[in-house]
Structures are given as structure tokens and as C-alpha cells.
Amino acid sequence: MNRSSIFVGLVLVALLSAIGCKPEGAGTAIPAAQPAYRGAGPLQVTCTTGMVADLVRNIAGPRAEIKQLMGAGVDPHLYKSSPGDIAALSSADVVFYSGLHLEGKMTDLFTQLATTKPVIAVAEKIDEAKLLHDGGTHDPHVWFDVALWKQAGEQVLAALVKFDPAEAANYQARAQQYFTQLDELDQFCREQLAQIPADQRVMVTAHDAFRYFGKAYGIEVRGIQGVSTESEAGVKGINELVDFLVQRKIKAIFVETSVSEENVKSLLEGCRAQNHTVTIGGQLYSDAMGEPGTPAGTYDGMIRHNVTTIVHALK
Ligand SMILES: [Zn+2]
Structure with missing residues (x-):
């Protein structure tokens, strides 16, 4: 599948979501065999919220060029992707989003994207026992417990190391430094x-x-x-x-x-x-x-x- 046909597919998914049709199999699928990065320059990474982009920025450093879809003052619960967002998502090497239904109107889009590239919900592998429930679903606002957000950072690290193993040592060194900063932040809050x-x-x-x-x-x-x-x-x-x-x-x-x-x-x-x-x-x-x-x-x-x-x- 070439880039333009992926783009058309994503536009179709976005349109179907807008009129309330859900394709089968919604939920985050990870492709069975994720390709390793073979590009020459920095990774092209697209993120949803600022908090997710901040995690990736700290762990990937100059190795990633980051596009952030949701800026200051934007409500992710109600956010609908624009054609520009779909282009940024379809041209990215890797996509990171928060997950646990925070970006509730983009779920189908992530499912579609995950058939072609790594698409990672950073909050969805946090210890189940630590997650708060809201009726039948999870409360998505995990970034307000700094220790839990560090666990989300561990998912970012794992995904980057897996996709771009040549840079693993750099990712690990940056992550360790950033995780120490998060421990200090947690202490500050207390x-x-x-x-x-x-x-x-x-x-x-x-x-x-x-x-x-x-x-x-x-x-x-x-x-x-x-x-x-x-x-x-x-x-x-x-x-x-x-x-x-x-x-x-x-x-x-x-x-x-x-x-x-x-x-x-x-x-x-x-x-x-x-x-x-x-x-x-x-x-x-x-x-x-x-x-x-x-x-x-x-x-x-x-x-x-x-x-x-x-x-x-x-x-
Ligand atoms: Zn909220």
C-alpha cells in the first residue's frame, strides 16, 4: 500500500467516524511484525497531546522531529482530527497517543494506522491495579500522578528502542535522566x-x-x-x-x-x-x-x- 492509498483510507475512516459508523475491530491493534526504522535522518513522530509529545521529546531528544496535534487550551475528549492531522499521522514513522479513550473521537483512526506502523497508547500498559475506573472504562487522566506518568515514559522508551534499535543506548541514557527528574517532581508535589x-x-x-x-x-x-x-x-x-x-x-x-x-x-x-x-x-x-x-x-x-x-x- 503506498502513502496516497493509506491517506485515502484514513480520510474514509475519519468520515465514517464523523457520521457514526464504526468499522469492525476498533481498539488499538499493533501490527504483528513492526518494521524497524531504516531512514537516514531523525524519526518523524506524531503525537496527540502536549503531555505525550513532552515525554517523547525528553526521551528521543534530537533523534525525533515531533508534530503535536493538540495545542494549548485544546480539549482532547472532544477533539476531531482535521485533514492536516490525518496527513501528519499518515506520514509519521511512529505515532504516540495517550489512550484509555482520552482521544475518544480518534479511536478508529488509530486502529487503521496501526496496520501500517507502530501506534502506541502510552497509558495503556500502566499496571491495571493502579488505574482508576469510571463505570466500565478507565479514567484516562493518568499524567496527574507523576509516578504513573513515568510508567507511560517506560512505554515510550520500549517502543523507541524496539523500532530504532541502533539508537537504543541514547534513548536509555536520556530516559534515565528524565525519570530522575520525574522522581524529583513527584517529591516536590508531596x-x-x-x-x-x-x-x-x-x-x-x-x-x-x-x-x-x-x-x-x-x-x-x-x-x-x-x-x-x-x-x-x-x-x-x-x-x-x-x-x-x-x-x-x-x-x-x-x-x-x-x-x-x-x-x-x-x-x-x-x-x-x-x-x-x-x-x-x-x-x-x-x-x-x-x-x-x-x-x-x-x-x-x-x-x-x-x-x-x-x-x-x-x-
Ligand atoms: Zn479530561
């Missing part, structure tokens, strides 16, 4: 968040992206919307959260860069009606990092920004 008094260790956010964060670092978390931004926040849900905030005397809630603030505003108004003042404790990066070149434009910077914002609001 030390900082320990400053929040026990009765204020509650985070209310626009959607339920912080359950792994809460579990790892001992904070109770509540989202106005569910684990996916596809679910609507009902009036009952908002009223229950207002009562919760009033009863627990919670002083601050948080907005997210990739989610609409509409529901957060209803919550603030609901509390005001019960004579309880709640403020916005700051903006958190949930499903997208900041703009490239800003402090929150890396995974490390995004986590540090969130932790510092939360500690400042709740301490």
Missing part, C-alpha cells in the same frame, strides 16, 4: 501539598480530571462535569456541589484552561445565594499544557504551576 491543612484538602474543578492527583497526593477531588467533558453537568449535580462547598466551608474552586467556565460560574452563584463566599483559586492545566515557551509549556512546568496554584489557594 512536599508542597503537605502544607495544606487537613480540613482544606479538597479540590473542586470544572471536570473530573484530578482523581489520580487526589489519590497520589492525598486530596479529595470533585469535578462539576464527569471524567469526560462529553457529559453534561446537571442542575442536581451543581446543587449538590453547592451544598458540599457550603457545608465543608471550602473557600476556593479551580477553573481549567481547556474547559468552559460556564459551570464554575453557576457554582459560585449558588454559593453566593447561600451566603457562602467561594473564590476562583486560579487556573489549572488539566488536559492541555500551556503555550510552548511559557513555564507551563512543559509537563514539569504544568505540574509545578498546578501544585503552586493549589497550595496558594488552599493553604
Whole structure:
């Protein structure tokens, strides 16, 4: 199959997904025999979210040229691939995405791509016992537990070593260095968040992206919307959260860069009606990092920004 026929196939899959037809066998298939890289220059790698691209950037270094499909402020739950994305995916040597249904509208596309090249869902080989459930599926927001995101990094390392064995030693050396940095970041989170008094260790956010964060670092978390931004926040849900905030005397809630603030505003108004003042404790990066070149434009910077914002609001 040549590149243009792959491209046509992918466009077809994208169209079928858009009109609600699912081809058989959705789910991530890995081709039985993955080809090893034989190109001369850097690997062409296409990634979905900034967090995934950041992992690959740290482990592959200059060996990879990375295209990232979802920029700052983009919600991956609702994201639909553009024709430009399909071109970037079909011309890539390797594709990395987060997985666990985070990029829910691109599943069929990944299945199709996986018949021709390595397509790796970095979060899908994390220890099953460590994953949180949401009804019948898994909560995809694993990057908020730094130790789990390191496991996702191990998947990136394994895939790069397998596909491009000539560069294995470089990948391993870079990964070891980066994993040490992640251990330090995990420690930073623990030390900082320990400053929040026990009765204020509650985070209310626009959607339920912080359950792994809460579990790892001992904070109770509540989202106005569910684990996916596809679910609507009902009036009952908002009223229950207002009562919760009033009863627990919670002083601050948080907005997210990739989610609409509409529901957060209803919550603030609901509390005001019960004579309880709640403020916005700051903006958190949930499903997208900041703009490239800003402090929150890396995974490390995004986590540090969130932790510092939360500690400042709740301490
Ligand atoms: Zn999310």
C-alpha cells in the first residue's frame, strides 16, 4: 500500500467516524511484525497531546522531529482530527497517543494506522491495579500522578528502542535522566501539598480530571462535569456541589484552561445565594499544557504551576 492509498483510507475512516459508523475491530491493534526504522535522518513522530509529545521529546531528544496535534487550551475528549492531522499521522514513522479513550473521537483512526506502523497508547500498559475506573472504562487522566506518568515514559522508551534499535543506548541514557527528574517532581508535589491543612484538602474543578492527583497526593477531588467533558453537568449535580462547598466551608474552586467556565460560574452563584463566599483559586492545566515557551509549556512546568496554584489557594 503506498502513502496516497493509506491517506485515502484514513480520510474514509475519519468520515465514517464523523457520521457514526464504526468499522469492525476498533481498539488499538499493533501490527504483528513492526518494521524497524531504516531512514537516514531523525524519526518523524506524531503525537496527540502536549503531555505525550513532552515525554517523547525528553526521551528521543534530537533523534525525533515531533508534530503535536493538540495545542494549548485544546480539549482532547472532544477533539476531531482535521485533514492536516490525518496527513501528519499518515506520514509519521511512529505515532504516540495517550489512550484509555482520552482521544475518544480518534479511536478508529488509530486502529487503521496501526496496520501500517507502530501506534502506541502510552497509558495503556500502566499496571491495571493502579488505574482508576469510571463505570466500565478507565479514567484516562493518568499524567496527574507523576509516578504513573513515568510508567507511560517506560512505554515510550520500549517502543523507541524496539523500532530504532541502533539508537537504543541514547534513548536509555536520556530516559534515565528524565525519570530522575520525574522522581524529583513527584517529591516536590508531596512536599508542597503537605502544607495544606487537613480540613482544606479538597479540590473542586470544572471536570473530573484530578482523581489520580487526589489519590497520589492525598486530596479529595470533585469535578462539576464527569471524567469526560462529553457529559453534561446537571442542575442536581451543581446543587449538590453547592451544598458540599457550603457545608465543608471550602473557600476556593479551580477553573481549567481547556474547559468552559460556564459551570464554575453557576457554582459560585449558588454559593453566593447561600451566603457562602467561594473564590476562583486560579487556573489549572488539566488536559492541555500551556503555550510552548511559557513555564507551563512543559509537563514539569504544568505540574509545578498546578501544585503552586493549589497550595496558594488552599493553604
Ligand atoms: Zn479530561
